[in-house]
Amino acid sequence: MKPIRDKPYFSVALPSSLLEGIPTLRERTFRAGIVGRALAIFRVEEVIIFRDPLNANPSFSSSLLATLLNYQETPQYLRKMLFPKDPRLRYAGLLPPLRTPHHPLKGEITQYREGVIVRREGDRALVDVGLDEYIRVKGAHWNVGTRVTVKLFKDGRSGKVVNKNGISIYWGFKVKEVNYGLKELMLNFKNKGYLILATSKYGSLINKVYEVLKERLKECERILLVFGSAKSGLYDMARAEGIDLNSLSDYVINFVPRQGCKTIRSEEAVVVALSILNFLKYIK
Incomplete structure (x- = not known):
């Protein structure tokens, strides 16, 4: 089965603090690579990196994450031309290949x-x-x-x-950095008609809302899935900005009821949430 582009299209919003608290560039690169693979596996169209108000150095953190994801999304034969030598890409070899349709093998004939x-x-x-x-x-x-x-x-x-x-088949994701926080992010996408799903361990359990969510997925054209980080959850960010997360999102969902670990890593949360939504998208 070809990875066709079909509705609803997924966009993912990640905080600038996604890689914060990870001690080395090597491990940050590895973790970012897992996120990039998940975005490609589940055919995410766009990833938006927004400012975490609790992030001490959001510009650096956002730029690092964007650089790693952009590099991973770029076909290998174009990387030397598009990415000059950059210390942030020192461990880029750890980024797993995407093998999406826009990453053909050498000599592979494609339209x-x-x-x-x-x-x-x-x-x-x-x-x-x-x-x-x-x-x-x-x-x-x-x-x-x-x-x-x-x-x-x-x-x-x-x-x-x-x-x-x-193009009718999936053709990679676009990485976009923005200079605003959670409130402006959600308002912008709400005004564009997106269904907004926020993720939090304090949200509604997925097993309680999956039936209504399944029907909403059939009705909408575009979805924005918003993640916090291990350092700053979405409710923490919302309090810092003085906003009500529940009123700005259509659903706040706990995708891992009764999680066995005290915390779930950011890259794990991305994989879990997207896999469940992909299942709900196609279940009859």
Whole structure:
């Protein structure tokens, strides 16, 4: 079965503090890699990194998480072009490969490929899509170094730049950093018509709400799933911002009733919640 893009589309919001409290860059990289794999496995379209009001250095923490996830999401043949040497990527080799459709193996023939504009020639541009030869596309308005999605023509030497949202199969996730906190995040997505699900061990037990949630998944087009971190839960952040988490979200859910461990790691929470929602999305 191909990993098709179907509704409802999932977006995930992660706090800037997601990797806080993890002592080494090596372990932070490894943990971020688990998150990235989960996002890809369950076909998340977008991940938003928002500011935790309790995070002492949100800019650094947010930037690190975004850099690691962006690197992991980028096809391997484009990484050297798009990521200059960066100390934050010292342990990038620990990031597990995604093996999504937009990460083809070397020599694998696919209809679409991610590429980078390497040169402009008149009204055309040359794109490196990881093949033996550059692909020629019409149009020269892209800057050199821009990442694009290319649909290859049958001749294998030319193609056209397309919007990846028009591709019927899953084509990776977009990473977006924002400079605001929980309140603005939820208000923005609520105004866009998203179903907003917050996660917390103090929320409604999933076994109590799964039936109504299953029906809501059938009705909505887009879902925002919001996570706290091991350091700062969503209720902690809400109190720090002076807001009511329950009123800003459609549901606050405990996805692990009677959890056996005192705390659940952030990457574990992402895997658990997305796996349950994916199941509810397809159950009859």
